[in-house]
Amino acid sequence: MAVVLRERRHLNLKLHLPQTLQHFTPATATTTAAATSFADLEKLQVLGNGNSGTVYKVRHKQTSAVYALKLVHTNLDPILRRQTLLELEILRCTDSPYVIRSHGTFEKPNGDVGILLEYMDAGTLDHLLKTTGTFSEETIAAVAKQILNGLNYLHSHKIVHRDIKPSNLLVNENMEVKIADFGVSKIMRRTLDPCNSYVGTCAYMSPERFDPEAYGGNYDGYAGDIWSFGLTLMELYLGYFPLLTSGQRPDWATLMCAICFGEPPRLPESASEEFRSFLGCCLEKESGKRWTAAQLLTHPFVSGNPETER
Numbered sequence: 001m002a003v004v005l006r007e008r009r010h011l012n013l014k015l016h017l018p019q020t021l022q023h024f025t026p027a028t029a030t031t032t033a034a035a036t037s038f039a040d041l042e043k044l045q046v047l048g049n050g051n052s053g054t055v056y057k058v059r060h061k062q063t064s065a066v067y068a069l070k071l072v073h074t075n076l077d078p079i080l081r082r083q084t085l086l087e088l089e090i091l092r093c094t095d096s097p098y099v100i101r102s103h104g105t106f107e108k109p110n111g112d113v114g115i116l117l118e119y120m121d122a123g124t125l126d127h128l129l130k131t132t133g134t135f136s137e138e139t140i141a142a143v144a145k146q147i148l149n150g151l152n153y154l155h156s157h158k159i160v161h162r163d164i165k166p167s168n169l170l171v172n173e174n175m176e177v178k179i180a181d182f183g184v185s186k187i188m189r190r191t192l193d194p195c196n197s198y199v200g201t202c203a204y205m206s207p208e209r210f211d212p213e214a215y216g217g218n219y220d221g222y223a224g225d226i227w228s229f230g231l232t233l234m235e236l237y238l239g240y241f242p243l244l245t246s247g248q249r250p251d252w253a254t255l256m257c258a259i260c261f262g263e264p265p266r267l268p269e270s271a272s273e274e275f276r277s278f279l280g281c282c283l284e285k286e287s288g289k290r291w292t293a294a295q296l297l298t299h300p301f302v303s304g305n306p307e308t309e310r
């Protein structure tokens, strides 16, 4: 299995999307414990609703193992179906402790697709922020290092996430953080492949993604992920979205002005010099000056963090 994975990576994930799900045997799955059909799973509760479908907490009837089952209603929407197949392919090819693992996929006769995922019992960073309040710098450094390890892994395999935000980062009770929801991700087929589509949550978009025309019509998707990552950390520190005006998320026009024409958001004086410097490296308006995930891992804000090896 490891050999197969290495070969895939060597090929830089030059993928051909299949038309059906029959090909999707997850490369990283513990398939012995995984279900083979919907009938093997007992639904326990709804974990959340996304744009594309519903996520359930489920139990495997024979093994009692608990998973999250993402059910996507792809039958009516060919674009959603194509994107779901791409999400599945990314999940199947990734093998990192910092990226959510898939344990299998199923398709219902009506075209609904089920993705069996590892269950993260503390939910999303967004949920944690709302229930337990703002994060200390120490916790943010530990969280940041894990997300960076995940981004570094994805970017080195030519995958751009394109929707990094607190609600797409899952946590378990050990405070292990994993990147999830590849619903709008992109696999870069060539090194210089540009991103040029307007996808992802616009609040967390970098200036060059918000206004690609001003940057020659294309943007560096990897650098876009770093901007979103920077805004995410800032939100964990402040307890609210950093570009928030008057207590509510700004509308599209206000957001565009703030992101494209305003100064990048900065941390208040109460934050340490190291944290402010770190975020400055993430929130550079010029994408070429923004640090990469690999570079950020060497920044003193995270490099000294004693995160246990996974």
Ligand SMILES: Nc1ncnc2c1ncn2[C@@H]1O[C@H](COP(=O)(O)OP(=O)(O)OP(=O)(O)O)[C@@H](O)[C@H]1O
Residues within 6 Å of the ligand: 047, 048, 049, 050, 051, 052, 053, 054, 055, 068, 070, 100, 117, 118, 119, 120, 121, 123, 124, 167, 168, 170, 180, 181, 183
């Ligand atoms: N593996 C998981 N473990 C635990 N909870 C999960 C898991 N995956 C998703 N969830 C929960 O289900 C919710 C909905 O997840 P989903 O992936 O559909 O994404 P979303 O980011 O809310 O939506 P969208 O796909 O529209 O961006 C999440 O916000 C989270 O609370």
